[in-house]
Amino acid sequence: MKMERIKIFTRSFDLRLYLNSRGLFDQLDIPVVRLTDQSADGYFYTMLKDTDCDIAVNIDEDAFLIDPDAMFRLIDYVVENGYANAGCPDGGGFCPRAANPIVTNPFFNILNLKLIRTKYDRKAIREFCYKEHKEEMIKSFPTERLETRYDFDREDQEPYYPFFLWLAYSFRTLYLPSARHDDGMTTILKDLDGNTLCLHTWFARFYTTPTWMVRFVDSKRGIQKKRIDAVIDQAYSIRRMERPVFGFTDRLSFLGNKIIRWAIKVPQRIARWPYKLKKKINRKNSGH
Numbered sequence: 237m238k239m240e241r242i243k244i245f246t247r248s249f250d251l252r253l254y255l256n257s258r259g260l261f262d263q264l265d266i267p268v269v270r271l272t273d274q275s276a277d278g279y280f281y282t283m284l285k286d287t288d289c290d291i292a293v294n295i296d297e298d299a300f301l302i303d304p305d306a307m308f309r310l311i312d313y314v315v316e317n318g319y320a321n322a323g324c325p326d327g328g329g330f331c332p333r334a335a336n337p338i339v340t341n342p343f344f345n346i347l348n349l350k351l352i353r354t355k356y357d358r359k360a361i362r363e364f365c366y367k368e369h370k371e372e373m374i375k376s377f378p379t380e381r382l383e384t385r386y387d388f389d390r391e392d393q394e395p396y397y398p399f400f401l402w403l404a405y406s407f408r409t410l411y412l413p414s415a416r417h418d419d420g421m422t423t424i425l426k427d428l429d430g431n432t433l434c435l436h437t438w439f440a441r442f443y444t445t446p447t448w449m450v451r452f453v454d455s456k457r458g459i460q461k462k463r464i465d466a467v468i469d470q471a472y473s474i475r476r477m478e479r480p481v482f483g484f485t486d487r488l489s490f491l492g493n494k495i496i497r498w499a500i501k502v503p504q505r506i507a508r509w510p511y512k513l514k515k516k517i518n519r520k521n522s523g524h
Contacts, residue, residue, distance in 0.1 A: 242311065243267045243289040246297050247279045247342075249501070251493040252482065253443050254297040256468050259480050261301050266293075273500045277396040280342075281358070283349060290350040291315070296343040298440035298464060299425075300471035306431040307346075313410075313428070314346045320407030321400070322346040324436075326393065327386030330414040330423050332438060334385035335393045338373055339400040340409060343436040344425055348407075355406050364402040366391045373405060381411045419463050435471055437464045444494065 244261055248254040248270045258268060269286075271279045283292045291311055301307065314322050323340030326333055331341050366373075374388050391397055403409065412433070415424040423436045442460040472479040482490070 241288060241290045242293065243269055243283075243286065243291075244293045244295060245269045245271055245279070245283055246295055247271045247274055248297045249497050250297060250440060250443055250490075252486075252490045253440055253464075255480055255482075257295070257297045257300055260471060260475060260477070261295075261304065264304055272497065273504075275504070276394060277399050280347075280396065280399055283347065284353060284356055286349075290348075292345070292347040292349050294342055294345040294347055295434065296436060296440065298438065298443070299343045299434045299436040300468060301434050302432045302471060302474055303427075306427045306429075306433055310427050310433070311346055314348055317410075318351070318408055319346075319410045320348045320351050321403055322410035322412060324414050324423065324425050325381050325386070325411050327390070328382040328384055330384065330416040332421060332423075333393075334387055336388055336390040336397070336401075337381060337386045337411070338377060338388065338404050338409075339393070339397055340411070342396060342400075343423070343438075344434050346410075351407065352403065360406075361398055361402045364398060364405065366401045366405075369405050373401075378411055381413065417467070419466065421463065422467050435467050437467045440464075444490075 244264075244266055246254060246257065246269070249272070254270060258270075261268065267289075271282060274282060280294075283289065283294070286292075291314075293307065293311075295301065310322060313319075321340060323345040324331060324343065325337035326339040326341040327335040328337035333341070370388065391401065412428070413426045413430070415426065416422075417424055417435065421438055423438070425433045425436060427433055437460075439460045443464055444461065468479060
């Protein structure tokens with residue numbers, strides 16, 4: 237591995253889930269940063285401000301690293317071939333979504349921050365007009381990644397879409413292959429040689445939420461913790477590592493951390509209601 241300075245960043249809400257994920261890269265001798273209370277797009281700008289880091293491995297707390305060597309080889313490949321980003325298309329692959337594949341879903345990214353900083357401009361990101369460049373960007377997209385449903389017209393699916401659309405236009409993005417796990421939901425992210433990089437379970441927000449509440453909020457989701465725990469066990473088994481064991485004091489810490497996170501998150505969610513309403517209106521008017 238030839239790159240100078242690498243850090244792992246995780247946008248985290250659930251301390252228990254974060255520690256289960258972090259345990260799989262604690263021994264890699266790489267600084268690990270837990271980002272809490274960050275917005276869905278703001279944490280990318282936090283990474284870019286970290287000038288002690290040239291390469292960011294962005295990995296969700298419900299994404300579990302399977303092959304560190306494959307990850308390091310991917311980092312080398314990204315740097316040596318001038319890519320700014322490597323990740324899984326947000327549509328067309330085996331994410332449980334059918335959104336815009338030009339955007340990479342941020343459950344796992346290799347972000348070449350050193351390269352991105354050469355053009356990085358928050359104003360340019362805000363003012364980037366995807367519609368003006370859409371056809372050009374679609375033509376350059378690797379069609380072999382379009383295995384499932386997708387929608388190139390989506391430009392406001394998530395708050396991070398403007399960042400990734402600007403990034404895909406301004407630099408080269410490496411779109412990685414994926415597969416669906418036997419549990420029917422988890423995404424298996426692969427490198428270009430077919431090696432499994434990580435397992436992303438999705439629906440981390442329901443990990444420690446009581447089943448009755450999950451079903452009340454989203455009846456289709458059912459029991460998520462059992463499924464996610466099975467994937468965590470699988471990841472540790474593949475890595476031949478012992479899964480962390482948490483005691484009573486840990487559980488108290490998890491509860492306290494969760495209360496704090498909710499106290500901050502609820503006002504943030506409420507503040508985003510106008511944006512979500514505007515997005516629904518725009519989709520209705522555009523026929524989506």
